[in-house]
Amino acid sequence: MSVSYVERPGGRVAYEVHGDGPLVVLSHGMGENRGSFRHLVPLLVAAGYRVATVDVRGHGDSSAGWPTYAPAEVGADLLAVVRDLGGGPAVLVGSSSSAAAVVFAAADAPELVAGIVPVGAFVDQVKPNPVMRVAQALVLRSPRLFGMFHKTLFPVTRPADDAAYRRSMVATLREPGRMAAVRGVVAPVGPHWTARAAEVRQPVLVLMGARDPDFRDPGAEARAARRLFATAEARMIDDSGHYPHADQPERTAEQLTAFLKVVHTDA
Template sequence: MNATENRSTTRFLQRPEGRIAYETQGTGPVVLMIPGMGDIRSTFRFLAPAVAEAGFTAVTADLRGHGDSDTSFTSYGDEATADDTIALLEHLGRPAVLVGNSMGAAVSVIVAARRPELVQGLAMIGPWARDPQNRSGLALLLFRAMLAPAWARPVWNSYLPSLYKGTKPVDFDAYRTDLSAALKRPGHAKAFSQTTHTTHTLSGELIASVHKPALVVMGALDPDWPDAPAEAAWVAGQLGAETLIVDDAGHYPHTQRPEVVHPAIVSFLHGLHLGA
């Protein structure tokens, strides 16, 4: 049976205040993929099949209030998502390698620090593993104001291309349309706006205590950092991780340069010798 044949429909994990949507494909050791804020689980639409074809169970999940997950939660952000991730791992009944993009990388750090027995390794893509050292309070307030619920969808739709500096995914226009449609669902713009109020302070405090095999993947043009390779080096130094700097890619190198990123992640996973 190949990975495509083994793909499941959307499933839901019941949490105290609502449901988290996820899906699986493939068989073998679990690789759980966590998107960043404003994104949906199909950001891993290229990576998940590659991981499944390589002999792993690829699990992709939506954040609270994103994609197919509910908008009934009272809290959003890094710590809430870490709680959901732990609950999903417990539900799956097996430890996993965590693949986190953007905010998902911070979530991976928190989970690995709090529940190390559930984590077999970390792949951090475009990681926000700490708060920026030079961001002013005014800049942060402006960012959150720009993404207030009333105009979060059009602003995010307009802002998104700037995060894809360099090569665009082959289906970028269609994916951008899907993201905009997801934010148009009742309650989703508000949930996204609330998620933007998260900080990565806890991840920054915990990262040095994480002792798991790790890979840091950073687009050389990632606009979230004034010096993206330097930020990747900091994260890698904290984790003792391998580093891959992806040329001609911004914040989403796994979709912008899959021919570079996918083999590196699959090689990292095989190198962990996880077994079945």
């Protein structure tokens, strides 16, 4: 499948499209690329959806060197992709850092967004202790260390091709400007997504891996996210870490397709 690009102020955003049907746009977390969804895409296509996987600005095949990586701007990139594909409306699925982006997109352009699915959303802005700050600084400057950190986010099981994907991911992160993009995602400017959640009137599905190591209590974090929206439900993916679409794609697809059916029935 060929890669398409949409021009944005400061660079261009790459995306890839599979299948036919109602539009679903998938957006990955920091340091990753659209290959993060390689196991989920075929399941959604088989269920009758047109699926666009996006390389977040500064990642994958998207250009490097952006002036900002704020989630509001990433959300605007996703809306640009939706417009480029005919205007949707689309369901936006955002993993990890992109969970914030889909909230901004839904609030800013409700006519283009039928619903959103934040996956592994960070509700609280936790300040790391001094030791964690040092460790974070090292990881965010080393593609190799980032790859090692990425591996820890699969505490239960990993895809069979996980090692190959991680090698490819790390190779991309070694390109000029890529680790700067990762650091930009970690320390964005502008309001936190929680300040805009109440403006979202579309259906929302909060997904969280039940064993996500990024949270002390993943279930509590998912419920906290759910309560911020006008219309939302929270679902846990058993035996899953921070990337349920990668380590439990079938269970994730089951939850997503059930949500998508409701969204399009109510539309």
